[in-house]
Amino acid sequence: MNHDAGAILVLSGPSGAGKSSLIKKIEDEIGAFYFSISTTTRPMREGEIDGVHYHFVSKEQFESDIEKENFLEYAVVHGNYYGTSIKPVKKALKEGKLVLFDIDVQGHDAVQKRLADITTSVFVTTPTLRELEHRLTARGTDAQEIIDKRIEMAKREVQRICEYDYLVINDDLDEAAKVLVNIAKAARMKIPSIAINEFILEWENEA
Numbered sequence: 001m002n003h004d005a006g007a008i009l010v011l012s013g014p015s016g017a018g019k020s021s022l023i024k025k026i027e028d029e030i031g032a033f034y035f036s037i038s039t040t041t042r043p044m045r046e047g048e049i050d051g052v053h054y055h056f057v058s059k060e061q062f063e064s065d066i067e068k069e070n071f072l073e074y075a076v077v078h079g080n081y082y083g084t085s086i087k088p089v090k091k092a093l094k095e096g097k098l099v100l101f102d103i104d105v106q107g108h109d110a111v112q113k114r115l116a117d118i119t120t121s122v123f124v125t126t127p128t129l130r131e132l133e134h135r136l137t138a139r140g141t142d143a144q145e146i147i148d149k150r151i152e153m154a155k156r157e158v159q160r161i162c163e164y165d166y167l168v169i170n171d172d173l174d175e176a177a178k179v180l181v182n183i184a185k186a187a188r189m190k191i192p193s194i195a196i197n198e199f200i201l202e203w204e205n206e207a
């Protein structure tokens with residue numbers, strides 16, 4: 001059976017749960033992958049680079065892309081638009097890569113609706129809400145008002161953990177990374193329904 005086809009691994013979880021650090025930690029261990037760089041209208045944070053962390057665009061540009069149906073999914077998160085462009089994702093899947101998404105619960109829902117049979121999903125969170133508050137404050141990149149918004153959002157997001165295939169508690173980064181590597185490897189082995197039919201046909205007909 002062809003296990004070289006691309007697959008999708010969605011990571012969701014509160015801002016500050018450590019998704020980016022985890023992705024960095026596992027990137028040498030999961031084979032060929034493409035990290036989907038989202039487009040957003042939120043202001044750039046210190047240290048972020050346009051085209052690396054996000055494609056930073058204006059609201060007008062984003063809304064024009066929505067109209068042109070350029071997004072696989074998009075959502076409003078913390079009052080800003082965030083979206084996944086279709087084109088690079090399609091290309092990476094064709095190349096047989098594992099496509100990593102760091103998207104929120106709404107984005108995950110949309111991806112599941114369109115591409116469930118090649119999608120594996122993981123919810124990443126801190127062990128406790130208190131720890132999340134601590135990490136967001138220690139990060140020092142956001143004003144208190146924004147941190148408060150993110151905490152409120154996190155409380156709503158954890159209510160939807162049951163929609164995910166896996167829950168990874170990022171207490172110890174190395175341990176969480178090990179678990180995620182295993183999930184990423186399994187995600188690649190997920191069989192799209194079309195491949196199952198092909199396999200059965202071949203299995204029955206091969207001499």
Ligand code: 5GP
Pocket residue numbers: 011012013014015038039042073074075077082083084102103104105106107108
């Ligand atoms: P941040 O502003 O901290 O980078 O991201 C805020 C939230 O937006 C995170 O939960 C992140 O997963 C989510 N996010 C980032 N890119 C996308 C995207 O393309 N689509 C959706 N739906 N959510 C996204």
